[in-house]
Amino acid sequence: MSKKKFSVNGTFKDSVNTVKFLTERKQFIDSAPAVLPTRTDDFGVNKVAKSLHPKEQKLVISRIEEHADIAKSYYFNSEAPLAYFKAGQYLTFKLEIGNSVVTRSYSIASSPASALNGEYQITVKRIADGFVSDYILDSWKVGDEVTAYAPEGNMTYNPLRDAKSIVAIAGGSGITPFLSLARAIEQGDEDCTLTLLYGCRTSGEILFKTELDSLSEKNEKINVIYVLSHSDEEGYEKGFVGADIIKKYAPDGNYSIFICGPGGMYKFLEAELPKLDKERKYIRFEVFSSGKKTEDPKEYSITVINRGEETVIKASSSETVLCAFERAGIVVPARCHTGECGFCRSKLVSGKVYIPEGEDKRRIADMQFNFIHPCCCYPESDLVIRIN
Ligand code: FES
Structure with a gap:
């Protein structure tokens, strides 16, 4: 008599395997020692994850640098390792002002490498009647401890998404994420070229000019152009950063545009950017809103x-x-x-x-x-x- 062969597969086989698995799992649990497991916090991988994505960071102001009467740079360090970031990201600070608990975000000006060496830098510009900027500029001092969340933000260079050339348009203190990017390029941590069009009202309002000039001079991947809207000075472009200036300094058209500055600058660019005929995916921006409208308040x-x-x-x-x-x-x-x-x-x-x-x-x-x-x-x- 010939033997018949049966093969078991599909749903029936799954059910058999599940029952087997449940039995084995029960045996495994029953044989486990009756002691508390090792705290997962002590696992190396969890330590790394925690330092990369901390819920909050306690930062101590290590030094303060004044930029005339316009702005101040704050440098921070911490007992714990600082969370790493990509050039272009920001830190959000949690502040208690009187009875209010507020948060404000500031782009990180330092390079990512500096975070590994235990330092962040942000720059705060004074704005008229600024609820938070006034508080920071008038009260933060060296030695103070402040609370910040982990770095966040999407205005970062991604070689899979962005063109290899970045045209960065900065207004006022919106220069900080691009200073970070320029520093990262100089230190070999980002592999892109940067054409930085920095708009200010007058040359006196340009932040970090000495360093930007030096980066531009020594690194052929970095080119910095200053555009003044309220004064006509030799060596500077005059007007607002618009399509004409972008075409002049990035004639081949093969670039991504990153924008960081006040709302007014973004509104102007909204009318200018269509003249470049660029796909929307090549334009990334971070608009600083002052949180104010100028009309008669009600x-x-x-x-x-x-x-x-x-x-x-x-x-x-x-x-x-x-x-x-x-x-x-x-x-x-x-x-x-x-x-x-x-x-x-x-x-x-x-x-x-x-x-x-x-x-x-x-x-x-x-x-x-x-x-x-x-x-x-x-x-x-x-x-x-x-x-x-
Ligand atoms: S704070 Fe990010 S959407 Fe309002």
């Missing part, structure tokens, strides 16, 4: 719903909703302050807000269900907002 109220509790606070049409929260001491998670990260996402239950053109970076579903990013919304009526 007073409104915001009813804030936080875990079922309601608080009514005052708000001005000239300041962002996030600013109103911060002034009232209401803590909302926030990082970028440019509408990008989504940390401050909240539900607009009722009322009307104004979102400046180009600053609405919400997901389509969030728009449909009335979620807003308070960091770039201005009240246009009394509001009711749920923050969690």
